[in-house]
Amino acid sequence: MNIAGYEIQALETRVAREVRAEIEDFHNEYCNTLDLGDLDDWPGFFTDDCLYLITARENVEAGRPLGLVWAEGKNMLRDRAYAIKNTMMYAPRYLQHFTSNVKVLNMGGGQIRARSNYLLLQTLVEGPTTIHQAGRYYDTFVKQGSRLLLKERRCVYDTTLIANDLALPV
Amino acid sequence: MYTSNVVIGLPGSSSKELKPVDLKWPEEGVSVVPDWVYTSQAIYDREVERIFHGRTWNYVALEAELPNPGDFVRSFVGPTPVVVSRDKAGQVHVFENRCAHRGVEFCRKARGNTKEFVCPYHQWTYDLNGDLIGVPFRRGVKGDTGSGMDKDFKLEEHGARRLKVQALHGVIFASFAADMEPVESYLSAEILKDFEVVFKGRKLQIFGQYRNELPCNWKLYHENLKDPYHGTLLHAFLITFGLAVAGSRSMMYADPSGRHGTLASAKPKDMSVVGAETRKEMRSFRDDLKLSDDRVVSYVREFDSEWSVTMQTIWPNLIVQRELNTLGIRHIVPNGPNSMIMIWTMFGYEGDSEEMRRIRFAQGNLMGPAGFLGIEDNEALKFLQEGVRRSPTERGILRLGSGNGTGTSVASESALRAMFAQYREVMGL
Numbered sequence: 001m002n003i004a005g006y007e008i009q010a011l012e013t014r015v016a017r018e019v020r021a022e023i024e025d026f027h028n029e030y031c032n033t034l035d036l037g038d039l040d041d042w043p044g045f046f047t048d049d050c051l052y053l054i055t056a057r058e059n060v061e062a063g064r065p066l067g068l069v070w071a072e073g074k075n076m077l078r079d080r081a082y083a084i085k086n087t088m089m090y091a092p093r094y095l096q097h098f099t100s101n102v103k104v105l106n107m108g109g110g111q112i113r114a115r116s117n118y119l120l121l122q123t124l125v126e127g128p129t130t131i132h133q134a135g136r137y138y139d140t141f142v143k144q145g146s147r148l149l150l151k152e153r154r155c156v157y158d159t160t161l162i163a164n165d166l167a168l169p170v
Numbered sequence: 171m172y173t174s175n176v177v178i179g180l181p182g183s184s185s186k187e188l189k190p191v192d193l194k195w196p197e198e199g200v201s202v203v204p205d206w207v208y209t210s211q212a213i214y215d216r217e218v219e220r221i222f223h224g225r226t227w228n229y230v231a232l233e234a235e236l237p238n239p240g241d242f243v244r245s246f247v248g249p250t251p252v253v254v255s256r257d258k259a260g261q262v263h264v265f266e267n268r269c270a271h272r273g274v275e276f277c278r279k280a281r282g283n284t285k286e287f288v289c290p291y292h293q294w295t296y297d298l299n300g301d302l303i304g305v306p307f308r309r310g311v312k313g314d315t316g317s318g319m320d321k322d323f324k325l326e327e328h329g330a331r332r333l334k335v336q337a338l339h340g341v342i343f344a345s346f347a348a349d350m351e352p353v354e355s356y357l358s359a360e361i362l363k364d365f366e367v368v369f370k371g372r373k374l375q376i377f378g379q380y381r382n383e384l385p386c387n388w389k390l391y392h393e394n395l396k397d398p399y400h401g402t403l404l405h406a407f408l409i410t411f412g413l414a415v416a417g418s419r420s421m422m423y424a425d426p427s428g429r430h431g432t433l434a435s436a437k438p439k440d441m442s443v444v445g446a447e448t449r450k451e452m453r454s455f456r457d458d459l460k461l462s463d464d465r466v467v468s469y470v471r472e473f474d475s476e477w478s479v480t481m482q483t484i485w486p487n488l489i490v491q492r493e494l495n496t497l498g499i500r501h502i503v504p505n506g507p508n509s510m511i512m513i514w515t516m517f518g519y520e521g522d523s524e525e526m527r528r529i530r531f532a533q534g535n536l537m538g539p540a541g542f543l544g545i546e547d548n549e550a551l552k553f554l555q556e557g558v559r560r561s562p563t564e565r566g567i568l569r570l571g572s573g574n575g576t577g578t579s580v581a582s583e584s585a586l587r588a589m590f591a592q593y594r595e596v597m598g599l
Contacts, residue, residue: 054540058280059378066378066516068540070531075462080535083542087406087456090549161511162382165548166540 009106031097043077200590205558208387222248227343229488234374257298264344265300265330300330339369358425373520382539386555388504396585428588429485434477465532496533
């Protein structure tokens with residue numbers, strides 16, 4: 001599965017390790033915010049000109065651009081967060097995000113590209129906890145001060161057949 | 171796979187669900203719908219036989235998905251797996267994805283390009299039109315007496331079962347019935363008109379696909395799109411941004427047979443066309459809902475049509491979505507009485523500007539399994555299926571508006587009644 005820009009570059013082990021730790025910290029904050037925090041804080045992890053995309057692996061492999069969610073710019077993320085919180089009708093649910101296998105792919109021009117696995121568990125009120133998605137983040141980070149921000153996050157899921165819907169952000 | 175049974179309750183957890191039912195439609199006719207049309211295995215089996223395998227045209231693929239000789243896609247007619255392929259001469263074929271030998275579903279890839287299909291189990295080989303062209307050791311193993319196929323075995327008698335095929339404006343339909351009328355007449359004139367707005371004379375560019383399982387009966391998806399009443403009540407987005415709203419211009423067209431429909435609406439210039447009285451009836455109307463980026467709901471006029479939205483329900487397995495500028499096919503794959511799979515193929519047109527592509531992507535956020543509207547539909551249909559499976563009550567009602575057929579108000583269920591009138595006839599209910 002090749003996505004332009006996410007090629008593997010040889011990195012010095014020490015640098016790769018340090019950056020990986022930074023990204024793991026970022027994932028912790030991001031996932032905690034989605035799982036426990038306020039959705040209003042979710043757009044804050046992105047740059048103003050970000051691209052946020054959720055798509056099936058089969059689309060990426062076929063070189064097709066479709067997004068199940070396609071948000072260009074932080075404003076579209078704000079609108080989605082608002083709609084999820086205030087206007088949309090769906091059964092109550094809890095989500096938990098797990099990330100692992102963070103791999104720093106390349107660095108340069110002020111950007112860090114990385115790939116991580118994610119696992120999304122969903123618990124509906126009356127049901128068991130199910131694996132809602134197994135996927136990968138393809139991330140482009142930029143630094144703002146000492147903080148990482150997402151300039152691009154592509155959530156590419158292996159779980160082709162979605163169980164009914166995907167109501168909350170990945 | 172969706173764990174709908176675990177979530178909803180195992181089949182039979184409600185005393186009504188597995189109880190044999192007398193399949194007799196209530197005396198009141200189509201203003202009443204008995205729950206067993208959504209839950210009975212006997213009904214589902216009859217639907218597969220009489221509807222999906224009967225005298226209907228079923229959507230299988232878009233020609234744009236298989237532009238070159240040798241291209242193929244895995245698809246479904248009803249719940250039945252089929253292969254759609256393009257042969258060397260450019261002809262499109264549809265045949266059962268089942269090896270004549272032991273029944274193996276031999277085509278495993280969602281799409282690709284090939285010269286032939288080889289069953290992985292015993293390597294029986296089929297060409298691009300489904301004909302059997304090779305059987306290993308057909309003449310036996312040299313020196314082994316009593317090996318190989320019997321002398322009467324003829325390859326040409328054991329090809330994959332072929333379906334009748336017709337492509338119309340790049341949309342491929344297939345049928346198990348050999349004597350189908352042309353797709354144009356099957357659709358009828360009015361349905362064809364809005365179908366052509368999307369497909370005629372324009373080359374499609376496929377953006378991609380997504381798939382989801384809805385834990386509901388397949389008919390409910392048709393019903394949802396023949397039901398303008400819910401659109402103006404359930405969907406805050408539709409209402410607040412005037413995409414489809416009580417008081418604006420809309421139509422729920424039902425073709426003369428009652429099986430197909432077009433749900434159409436025209437986006438008003440602003441919401442002042444909707445009176446205060448009407449607004450009050452719509453609890454989901456939100457004065458406070460403002461978008462930071464309104465590309466999601468901004469319609470760029472590009473079609474020769476008075477409607478900004480047309481949702482076509484084409485019986486039995488196709489929905490054509492033209493929601494503002496976001497275009498797509500929804501392919502219904504029934505999956506037992508309590509489940510269906512939806513395959514979404516989203517597209518634009520060849521020659522779209524980069525800006526137009528982005529508008530289509532942005533509006534794509536409205537629909538689909540993560541769409542502002544799509545989530546609400548999927549949730550509502552799931553709740554409906556749970557209700558008909560679990561409650562001891564046995565019927566629902568469709569009494570809004572009058573008559574069976576086209577409706578011009580959102581507060582009408584006439585198209586739903588028309589659908590059930592033809593359904594009863596085909597199903598012998």
